[in-house]
Amino acid sequence: MTSKPSADFLLVGASELVTCAGNAPAVGAEQSRVAVIENGAIAARDGMIVWVGKEKNIDAEVDVAAEATRLDVGFRAVLPGLVDTHTHMVWAGDRGDEFDRRLEGATYSEILAAGGGILRTVDATRQATFEALLSAAGARLERMSRWGTTSVEVKSGYGLEPASEYKMLETVLELGKRHPQELVPTFLGAHTLPREARGSQRARERYVDLVCEEMIPTVAKRHLARFVDVFIDEHAFGLAEARRVLESGRRAGLGLKIHADQLSSDGGAELAGELGAVSADHLEHLSPEGMSALAQSGTVAVMLPGATLFLRSHAYANGRALIEAGVPVAVATDVNPGSCPSESMPLMMQLACLYCGLSVDEAIVAGTANAAAASGLEDRCGSLEPGKRCDLLVLDAPERRQLIYKLGSPQIHMVVARGLVLS
């Protein structure tokens, strides 16, 4: 006699239950493997999925507790909760006024010269209390969830000094304790140079020393982050500096991520491939060599098309070429106050289809299973399978396609994280 799994949560009425089941990240033709169950149902216990199948098989296969939460979603499509694998959602202050100036034609350099840009966010974030950061980020998390996001990777990088960087990462950890959503902290002390390190080459070197020799070991020792990330860019760090940061992270036991090839082909993807980074992000100007390096290492390419749209740079990552080259592709919001304030994962998946060459199903995998893999969460979320978190979104439509087709106005009916109905 086989014992049936017991459940305290049951969802029925899914016209299409899009499970995205299978090994993540999905590569090549597998990128469109959404694995749909028609007339599907899900059972969970203590926030974890225990059973997924056809609704008609529930009685035979699941032991549903009398007091279980029962949701009938009325012939609507159900997808895994979206995984936003690249965000900078912990920050203080507001830079909306810089948006006005940008619309008037001001360049980023002009905004920077007027006291704006990233260093303004750094000043505000350094000055903010832990509670203030927690409150601002918590409000963002709540709004992001309304758009279907149930897992978020969050980078530090607006502190740029030990105490403020740790404060940001502690904010992420505390957010994860207070909310049912899954949060992953990433240390990005090498986001840009702080003001005090911009005066001389020696000051610059001292800051990289501080990141590699003090902050990374402390972050690892105190379990403040799972990943180390670095921004390769002419206004941030060079390839040799990035290598040093990532190698320090690797020695400390952290996973590796890179902001690569955003404004030019900077060798970031090649470095990601060489060091076996879990993801390389941006890639708007990826070189053929970089593409090969990512395919060989199995690194996930994380596209951030919202930044392209918001910055009007017109260069989108070529998702079609990446998939055809055998690189697993994910998509994320990049939520941040300067280059992409959008909190909507559906918009990013829509842009991935319209401007990065993905199909609807490829974009769904890019926002779920492959995004989970890009944040090391493939064993926890990104698909609807027994053993994963019960994170899902219910569309107000019977077909999954409507999440993408309804440009800028996705019809999200309900969002569930760890078995709890969020909205």
Next chain:
Amino acid sequence: MTSKPSADFLLVGASELVTCAGNAPAVGAEQSRVAVIENGAIAARDGMIVWVGKEKNIDAEVDVAAEATRLDVGFRAVLPGLVDTHTHMVWAGDRGDEFDRRLEGATYSEILAAGGGILRTVDATRQATFEALLSAAGARLERMSRWGTTSVEVKSGYGLEPASEYKMLETVLELGKRHPQELVPTFLGAHTLPREARGSQRARERYVDLVCEEMIPTVAKRHLARFVDVFIDEHAFGLAEARRVLESGRRAGLGLKIHADQLSSDGGAELAGELGAVSADHLEHLSPEGMSALAQSGTVAVMLPGATLFLRSHAYANGRALIEAGVPVAVATDVNPGSCPSESMPLMMQLACLYCGLSVDEAIVAGTANAAAASGLEDRCGSLEPGKRCDLLVLDAPERRQLIYKLGSPQIHMVVARGLVLS
């Protein structure tokens, strides 16, 4: 002794009460006239605004009934409800599958040859019952309202035969009776040629005759529409045909609107100017002569940037040049199943800023006061002033800018139409 207006609805707590008060449409420098009252309040009676002012003056200036609805919006920005002045939101059937094919690289001609495209919507709409159309359009109206839209102009044009065209317009009129939102029907029998008129030049001429000699007089006589519209395009109608349609409409007492210059400079704007059309819509390929004609006639230019984004045509209407030439500018969604399924006015206002050259305040006027003028509603809505409908949206932020800055994820806290809280 002056009598104070009495009110059954009172809204307080507006950090910025964006009234957009003044003559509409706003032209040139006036396009950014948002007329903000800080710490503002609104009083209404029977769904119409009776007073707008500083919160501190309420007691002295308004007689608020004891049983009045009182809303404290908690230091949030309040704007006029958005006016979507160009939609095709009444249709039956679904064409989401064509989106999949388009992403795979199919051209519009290929989709048309496979039985897709606009004629598929015409078939479904002809076959649909009045109740089915009402239900589909009602669901769309409800979703559009969640994005802040409280007034909608709706075009016919998926019937392309008398009974089906009238059925569409009756749907709009019935929607307006059943919902507190304001709806304006526009007759667009000249949207495209129906299948039965595509065989020969004679059949084509007979269809234009049918539009001009039968449908327009009937629509006017039965008060089924306020405007007549025509689509000038190589796949639709030529300039001479458009002139005939519009002149027939004018003779019948209807206001005039034109779909002009979407895919090439087709002389549509010049015709709009010459005939004194209330609006010319699209204008992605507006000529300098067309721009002058619009400026001279005071015709409102309605930009539809969602179609450009969705069709990946890269050509956006040049809102900056239009404003500087003295043409009043509005922005709308174009909601339809083929070229723009988006129901979000905020996304359109965001694109108007990022890609059409408008400032935040110009975009707000484009989505409110000038949009109202483009639908002949300037006496009824589009601004928060005594005598106008109490239609408004409350942002979940203290500054109006956040409606635009938060690309694809506008924070709408509450929407009110005719004094009723919708969401």
